[in-house]
Amino acid sequence: MxxxxxxxxxxxxxxxxxxxxxxxxxxxxxxxxxxxxxxxxxxxxxxxxxxxxxxxxxxxxxxxxxxxxxxxxxxxxxxxLGLTQRRTCVLVGIGNLGHALAGYSGFSSRGFTFVGYFDADPARVGEPIVDSRIRDIAELELVVKSHGVSIGVIATPAEAAQTVCERLVDAGVTSILNFAPSVLTVPDNVDVRKVDLAAEMQILSFHEHRKSRGLGNGLVESVG
Amino acid sequence: MxxxxxxxxxxxxxxxxxxxxxxxxxxxxxxxxxxxxxxxxxxxxxxxxxxxxxxxxxxxxxxxxxxxxxxxxxxxxxxxLGLTQRRTCVLVGIGNLGHALAGYSGFSSRGFTFVGYFDADPARVGEPIVDSRIRDIAELELVVKSHGVSIGVIATPAEAAQTVCERLVDAGVTSILNFAPSVLTVPDNVDVRKVDLAAEMQILSFHEHRKSRGLGNGLVESVG
DNA sequence: AGCTGTGAAAAGATTCACAGCG
DNA sequence: CGCTGTGAATCTTTTCACAGCT
The missing domain is CATH 1.10.10.10 (Winged helix-like DNA-binding domain superfamily/Winged helix DNA-binding domain)
Incomplete structure (x- = not known):
């Protein structure tokens, strides 16, 4: 072309x-x-x-x-990069990682405003988080629609991720950042980026493996 | 070739x-x-x-x-991927994100054993973390050498990352996973992977920007 | 027949090397 | 002169399409 x-x-x-x-x-x-x-x-x-x-x-x-x-x-x-306008975001899944993400100042300082933190666990709902409180996941659609949220961040367990993703997409979210170790299926107009912690470690493991094989003998053997 | x-x-x-x-x-x-x-x-x-x-x-x-x-x-x-042998790792920087990473079960279940959690803040040293305690960063070299650590995970603030990286490399670490928002300089034999949370959001922002421009003018031909 | 494994073609990303502007 | 901007060359990754095995 x-x-x-x-x-x-x-x-x-x-x-x-x-x-x-x-x-x-x-x-x-x-x-x-x-x-x-x-x-x-x-x-x-x-x-x-x-x-x-x-x-x-x-x-x-x-x-x-x-x-x-x-x-x-x-x-x-x-x-x-489209950073001249602030973008509204929601975070779903407030476990260890969710808390860490909520506390990360780099988002806000770069123009991303989180308008809702959601969890499915009733025990966590109502807990304070940043300048807000954890909401029940039942309110997800309401918040997404009323704020015109464009980016959803998923930090749930793997099993919940696809369902959460579908709810976000149905409510109008068109970009998703996925921290759950699962592959998300979305319509063509939705962008997904994933951060896969275990995968990153495994990629490093591969290179470690590679470095240690053939150390000093100049030969690479292997092959099944 | x-x-x-x-x-x-x-x-x-x-x-x-x-x-x-x-x-x-x-x-x-x-x-x-x-x-x-x-x-x-x-x-x-x-x-x-x-x-x-x-x-x-x-x-x-x-x-x-x-x-x-x-x-x-x-x-x-x-x-x-070299996952038949367990790999020893250390985590440096035990803030919000460091705690979340330490608590992530996906590492251990996939063959990565963390043998040390380090922080520079004396107030945090000694705090319990997972099945261990936070150690003073001064002990970093000792632990890396005695356990033959191959992977170092950096979750410090940006300012500390390069120094920590150099200490890890000098002590013998040859793979680094960097969560700090900074570019690390390392020797050729060392592999670095980075997880840049703000960058991921900005990439999504770009695509959002792209989608909203040209909405309704018929010029947009699908999205990749 | 069905599905893998793979050359060959196409698309995409990086590097080279230098023309051309300040 | 020094440094940007960019075509052309190279290298990498993806996709195609089908030969070849079970």
């Missing part, structure tokens, strides 16, 4: 823009005015060609011979 | 093997004996061609006309 329309930012690039944004916020705080692709790339842990290619999807923002204006670039990335 | 040696499993495949493994464990629990690529793929949320290609890197495990033996396949994936 031919030309990539403005706004057609590749997935891999979108994921990195969030990193650049954080780095740039740090640079703004440090009163840095301009930054070169080389410098920014080093701080962000990527190479400069990739960084420039990523930024090129946002348009031509830099000044040749100089670099990027830190403030301008940060604004541009924030608006590309 | 030329031929892919046995054991040369692509990164993208490794990440999915962890998902297949979980699905297969569910099937074993449900006493399922064999499964086709089509069935397994559906449950795992991928297409069957990808699944078969992924499994082909482990060797020829299935039976044509029949499918895969659930137990055999699960064993094969587990051994490929």
């Amino acid at each position: 031919s030309e990539r329309r403005p706004g057609e930012i590749p997935e891999a690039t979108v994921a990195r823009l969030a990193v650049y944004l954080r780095v740039l916020t740090g640079l703004v705080d440090a009163s840095t005015v301009t930054v070169s692709s080389e410098e920014l790339a080093t701080i962000a842990g990527v190479n400069s060609a990739k960084l420039r290619k990523d930024l090129s999807y946002l348009g031509s923002i830099g000044t040749r011979g100089v670099g990027y204006d830190v403030t301008v670039l940060r604004e541009k990335i924030a608006s590309s | 030329s031929e892919r040696r046995p054991g040369e499993i692509p990164e993208a495949t490794v990440a999915r093997l962890a998902v297949y493994l979980r699905v297969l464990t569910g099937l074993v629990d449900a006493s399922t004996v064999t499964v086709s690529s089509e069935e397994l793929a559906t449950i795992a949320g991928v297409n069957s061609a990808k699944l078969r290609k992924d499994l082909s890197y482990l060797g020829s495990i299935g039976t044509r006309g029949v499918g895969y033996d659930v137990t055999v396949l699960r064993e094969k994936i587990a051994s490929s």
